[in-house]
Amino acid sequence: MNDITAPRSQPVRAVLADDERLMREQLRSRLTEVWPELQIVAEAKNGLEAVDLVREHKPDLVFLDIRMPGLTGVDAARQIAQLPGEGDDDEWLVPEIVFITAYDQYAVEAFEQGVADYVLKPAERERLQVTVQRIKKRLAQRQDADAAPEAGGGPAAPLQQLLHKLSAQLNPGGKPAYLQWIQATVGQAIQMIPVEEVLFFISDEKYTRVQTATLEALIRKPIKELVDELDPQLFWQIHRSTLVNVKAIAGVTRDFRGRQLVGVKGLSEKLEVSRSYTHLFKGM
Template identity: 40%
Template sequence: MRIIIADDEPLLRHHLGKLLEDISPDLQIVASVGDGAQALEQVTSLQPDVVFLDIRMPGLDGLQVASELNKLDLQTNIVFVTAYDDHAIEAFEEGAIDYLVKPIDESRLLKTIRRLENAQHRSMPNEDLITLIRQNQTQHLEPLTWIKVAKGEDIHIIHVDEVMLFKAEDKYVTVVTKDAEYIIRTPLRLLCRQLCGNTFWQIHRSVIVRISAISRVSKDELGKMFVETTMGRARLPVSRSAQSLFKQM
């Protein structure tokens, strides 16, 4: 099986390549690229059996690359690999054979390879996969207690009680405690479903803050609302839809 990996993070490309090599020596990586334009060029030129596409890449994103590839008469299967599950439905609408969420688990990747090997016998049409994804996205999630976070090359495990706020920044979410900052890949939308609404509030599309960490709320001369925290960080914006959280009782 000839494979192209497209992801804008070199370490993740290396990690995925190593996992594929460990699964089988018959999996040949013919190209590894860092943006959508290169992915489209290499897939068109090399016509691999499968391309692993990151969704969020500079220039053309993975969904746009898939859309362009679908216009061509190629036999290349598409697998999306991303830190977010928001685009799962769009991925299958673009003809993806599978959808992997980072960090990639080797056993889950093995299932993807088995699915690719039997692609001509796909047991579930995309319409049914889309329905299944919608059901999974609305199902109840267990409350968040322990969080695996990254700092440099190290992985730490912290209790949710230590967290003061979560802030989405590009592809990552920064987890802020009283003493340090860490990185995770879980999107805020998913975190909201796992955090107690009596403990945390989402005050902006990019910010979830612990209620007890809020010291005061203020407005600027334009009427925009901001939260100041007990940690003395820069003011955090409050979206218009979240301002009702701070109405006087």
């Protein structure tokens, strides 16, 4: 069994985001007490700044205040989840997310699935120690995934589901309204395609291809927008440029380089699974 407190070859690096300066200072002080090895590499005053700092520093861990002006912590987390894979750095995974929140029962219930953690304001030493141990354990599991590629790593699809749930709670009105139809270009015509008929979406730099069993169409909407608009229980992101309908998955194989490839029902085409999402098919 691995020791979750065993030192890593590199120190854990974190970005802290809260629009209240005193809260940032208090959390930084508490973290220094319970996790002295942690390196806080940057602090943000709002969600937009948090996304930019995460893009710049590529941390292992991000503390996000749920309610921030301009871009909420939930919206910032959505954007952060899309950052790994940008440019040429395919080794960086989605950072662990810890939300900072006042006591809200909905939040506590939402975090029970363990995809992300939370810290209640003001950060109490005892509760923060629990969070730190959970984060260390998850980071250790990522190290194990590096040693054994089949184990995968990264909470991509469950994290999307958590963010949808939190977003619905933060924006009164209840259940989020997921996209039901895709308006796409087919030849010279515009066609309305029911979302449940889509087998997968795959993007290049300008367009996103919409593939059904009977047709192929193009839309201008990028994957990172579709992730927020589609039901995460129906569509899984398996690559920064690919979403696949769970019901359309025929199976998962590996190529000679060890990469996972998703087979799609009724098609010979295979969809590559990037490293951040291999955990979705653990055991296959």
